[in-house]
Amino acid sequence: MDAKEALRSAGVVPFTVFTDCLKDARIPREKFLLPGKTRIFSISPADFTIQFRMYFGDILASQKACRFNLEHMVGMNVFSLEWTALARRIQEKGPKVLCGDYSNFGPGLDSEVVFRVGRVWRKWYQTLEANAGVPSEEICRRDTVRACMIEEMRHSVHQCQDILYRVLCGSPSGAPPTVHINNDCNKFYIYMAWLDCWKDNPLMATMVAFRKHVAFYVYGDDLICNVSDEAITRFNNVYLQSFFATYGIKYTDDTKGSDIRPYCSLMEATFLKxxxxxxxxxxxxxxxxxxxxxxxxxxxxxxxxxxxxxxxxxxxxxxxxxxxxxxxxxxxxxxxxxxxxxxxxxxxxxxxxxxxxxxxxxxxxxxxxxxxxxxxxxxxxxxxxxxxxxxxxxxxxxxxxxxxxxxxxxxxxxxxxxxxxxxxxxxxxxxxxxxxxxxxxxxxxxxxxxxxxxxx
Known part of the structure; x- marks a missing residue:
């Protein structure tokens, strides 16, 4: 750990290996023998998990505590009134609701989007530590360490039996911040889709307009989105599917059928199964x-x-x-x-x-x-x-x-x-x-x- 700490402080990305294991899960009989149906879980080495929590634990805890204001629901209790609070939020813009489902979301995360998420997290720490009176040299060192750790996940090295390989996209499923990275990448995807949808309308192609017409929440790769009547004719599941297909991302609604619904009502919607x-x-x-x-x-x-x-x-x-x-x-x-x-x-x-x-x-x-x-x-x-x-x-x-x-x-x-x-x-x-x-x-x-x- 000390050796890796020194490398990261010097701006050198250590050789961190995530171990691929078959996920312990029940699988239907008809899928059991089909190649690829048993999912892979890439386990983070203990030293990386410990040091990641040292350098990123604050923001992960803050995101969980402030979930309603950050458009995600990690940490919610679905058996509490939080579920009612979510239902109310998803009706603020009108009766039209989008439910999204991605294929191969985590392993296929866009590398540049993961980098941007990491940069947002690092800027959060820079502001936090500056306000806390941390010396500028130490802030710079910590930021370098955090940048290296993001790179260790963004272009992660995996061990599968006796084979070592490096990926150029995604984030390891067993990395400490997996659900948080998935949350923010999912949100970035939706933000970019909105801006692209309205690129011919400068008044609508802004985040101000997005907040006015959309209320949405994510949980990893799960998505539920409320869109106003004014915007739903263009910004709907049909558009999202075509937009993501342009970048090789497979997106369907929650029914996973061959025909995608443009939208549905709250009572027809699903979230977190x-x-x-x-x-x-x-x-x-x-x-x-x-x-x-x-x-x-x-x-x-x-x-x-x-x-x-x-x-x-x-x-x-x-x-x-x-x-x-x-x-x-x-x-x-x-x-x-x-x-x-x-x-x-x-x-x-x-x-x-x-x-x-x-x-x-x-x-x-x-x-x-x-x-x-x-x-x-x-x-x-x-x-x-x-x-x-x-x-x-x-x-x-x-x-x-x-x-x-x-x-x-x-x-x-x-x-x-x-x-x-x-x-x-x-x-x-x-x-x-x-x-x-x-x-x-x-x-x-x-x-x-x-x-x-x-x-x-």
Missing amino acids: GSFRKNENHSYAFDYALSKKSIEDCANWMHTSPDALAATRQAICDSLMLAFGQGKEYFEAHRSRLLKAWREQSDEPIELYTYPEMDTMRYGSVEDPHSLTIQQLLEKEREFRLRLKRELEAGDSLTPLMSVECVKSIPNEQARQGYKLLLKKLFALRKQGVKVSDVQIRTIQDIIDHAVVCSC
């Missing part, structure tokens, strides 16, 4: 609606664990949590299926949240949301979750949900605990050979399932 669905009980809120296939698939797999039962419980609870975004009817049906499947495979008891409980955890932070701005709603939600965490730490038996949300046991807790104890005794008697009917067990299990408080 989820759609926007109006909440049934709270007119001000939008839920993150993952596809039902993904929700149901979640319950079928677990991480390798010494406690398979606990891992299965977690997979079931996660699947149920994801089902909330599809509405009460689907949630209740999915919950019943999960309980039925569990009972068919295990004698151990399991408890799952009901829809009203999940709704309280999601939207119990405010009593009169209609009088509040979205910023006030987000602040109320943060305070609500902090209070729940404090209760979790102070209470006797609080139930975590996805390790961040919780609910305190209140009414009927004593009775419920009694039924749980009875159920365990019945299971113990059955194991000892005593005849215990399934009707008895299901009756007690139903009482527990429909108690006021349930837990994962």
Whole structure:
């Protein structure tokens, strides 16, 4: 690390090698044996990761904290009111929405655009450090180091088994700032497309006009964009596809069909693999609606664990949590299926949240949301979750949900605990050979399932 630090300080780009590995991911059977369908993950060497965080950690943290103002959503919680805030932003310019999808985005990033992103980051640091009173010589040295590190990713060296090769575009998928580089390159692509679209109209071919007519957010190579009625006739998905094709970039809308839609409505749009669905009980809120296939698939797999039962419980609870975004009817049906499947495979008891409980955890932070701005709603939600965490730490038996949300046991807790104890005794008697009917067990299990408080 010291040797590489000295080289970078002198303006010499070190020989940093990213190791290509097959990505650990589930692949459909029909694609498993097809060449190229298993993705490559290029791992950053530990020394580069450490030193990159030393020199770029501030801007990456700042970008995450200021995501709404920087047109990206890295760091957002889709199960919070941030999803509602995003939905509102994507309706500010009108009802027309663009959803974009790139092919081979990261490996095919334009080298010059990556360089420009790196230059923006370096200028940010130059201003920050000058204001902090860092000596000009040290600012210059640090800037040289940062320029070298950008070059190490922009024209990265890879090792694939016993072969070393250098690429002339893209950014390694395992580099520390991958999603941030992808964010800014994606934004640059859209900015350039706008300026090109209106090059015959000087009043529209400006970033001022862009802000007036467009509201958009990215997450890596994912894109959702709201365009005004005045601009949508020219600046739409059809135009973006033709513009990017000029530079060898394959772009389609989120349907990935042969015919691209010029635009769609918010309710037809997808972002981060989820759609926007109006909440049934709270007119001000939008839920993150993952596809039902993904929700149901979640319950079928677990991480390798010494406690398979606990891992299965977690997979079931996660699947149920994801089902909330599809509405009460689907949630209740999915919950019943999960309980039925569990009972068919295990004698151990399991408890799952009901829809009203999940709704309280999601939207119990405010009593009169209609009088509040979205910023006030987000602040109320943060305070609500902090209070729940404090209760979790102070209470006797609080139930975590996805390790961040919780609910305190209140009414009927004593009775419920009694039924749980009875159920365990019945299971113990059955194991000892005593005849215990399934009707008895299901009756007690139903009482527990429909108690006021349930837990994962």
